[in-house]
Amino acid sequence: MTATLSLKGVSRQFGTTRAVDDVSLDIQPGQFVGVIGRSGAGKSTMLRLVNRLIDPSEGSIHFGSVDVTALKGRALRQWRRDCAMIFQQFNLVDRLDVLTNVLIGRLAEHGFLSSMAMRFTDEERALAIEALDRFDLVPQALQRAGTLSGGQQQRVAIAKALLQRPRIMLADEPIASLDPANATRVMDGLRQINTEDGLTVLVNLHTLDTARAYCDRIIAMRLGRVMFDGTPAQLTDDVVRDIYGLDGFAEFNEAVTSTSARATGRVMEQA
Numbered sequence: 001m002t003a004t005l006s007l008k009g010v011s012r013q014f015g016t017t018r019a020v021d022d023v024s025l026d027i028q029p030g031q032f033v034g035v036i037g038r039s040g041a042g043k044s045t046m047l048r049l050v051n052r053l054i055d056p057s058e059g060s061i062h063f064g065s066v067d068v069t070a071l072k073g074r075a076l077r078q079w080r081r082d083c084a085m086i087f088q089q090f091n092l093v094d095r096l097d098v099l100t101n102v103l104i105g106r107l108a109e110h111g112f113l114s115s116m117a118m119r120f121t122d123e124e125r126a127l128a129i130e131a132l133d134r135f136d137l138v139p140q141a142l143q144r145a146g147t148l149s150g151g152q153q154q155r156v157a158i159a160k161a162l163l164q165r166p167r168i169m170l171a172d173e174p175i176a177s178l179d180p181a182n183a184t185r186v187m188d189g190l191r192q193i194n195t196e197d198g199l200t201v202l203v204n205l206h207t208l209d210t211a212r213a214y215c216d217r218i219i220a221m222r223l224g225r226v227m228f229d230g231t232p233a234q235l236t237d238d239v240v241r242d243i244y245g246l247d248g249f250a251e252f253n254e255a256v257t258s259t260s261a262r263a264t265g266r267v268m269e270q271a
């Protein structure tokens with residue numbers, strides 16, 4: 001079902017900028033991996049390379065025995081469905097109700113006409129309700145998505161992504177615009193699908209504290225390169241200081257800033 005994701009010597013050049021520079025990584029099935037780094041470090045570019053929204057300038061990406069970099073046409077569309085992606089800005093249709101937004105996750109499986117008409121089967125509706133139930137969102141099912149809190153909208157986006165039946169979940173700064181309580185619920189949602197469904201999660205994060213609280217493995221990027229790859233315990237304050245310098249250290253340790261899910265995350269773990 002799921003497989004190891006391998007990047008081998010992957011680079012992506014934009015003009016004179018090497019957004020991702022010679023990255024090699026193996027991500028084992030079921031890992032919860034956080035990618036941290038300053039703005040412009042190459043985190044988003046790396047995720048977009050994995051789901052082939054953009055192509056590498058050099059190197060290759062494999063998922064098990066499949067050469068992702070060589071996929072074309074139907075196989076490429078299937079790969080994009082295999083990699084669900086959630087974004088900072090939720091990507092929901094505000095004026096549509098929550099249930100319909102989740103069902104949109106099924107549209108890629110539909111033919112042109114049925115997707116234009118947004119016709120869904122009873123089985124699909126049941127799957128959507130089940131996905132909403134996992135995140136305690138059934139009471140909001142018929143509410144317009146735009147009326148929900150940011151944290152609820154992001155959990156709807158996760159439910160929608162699950163309806164694609166993905167093999168890997170990519171998340172590009174999913175909590176960057178949320179307050180700490182909502183950030184915690186969204187990170188808990190990602191942890192839930194990781195532990196319950198065994199889905200590999202690859203998530204870009206701004207704050208080290210959140211990465212430490214949730215991830216099995218942390219990858220730190222700088223100027224497109226991987227500067228650290230290890231467990232949260234290995235990423236000590238001294239290592240962060242060495243990698244990023246003193247100002248970087250301050251930036252990543254914004255434990256009490258609006259985007260950190262750390263404090264509440266730890267409390268919930270102990271509960």
Ligand SMILES: Nc1ncnc2c1ncn2[C@@H]1O[C@H](COP(=O)(O)OP(=O)(O)OP(=O)(O)O)[C@@H](O)[C@H]1O
Pocket residue numbers: 014015017018019020037038039040041042043044045046
């Ligand atoms: N489509 C593009 N065209 C030109 N340059 C780009 C493009 N996409 C990214 N870049 C550049 O590549 C570098 C890495 O950008 P990227 O968005 O991957 O970083 P990031 O770590 O995700 O940053 P942020 O946290 O701000 O999202 C930056 O210098 C950026 O300006």
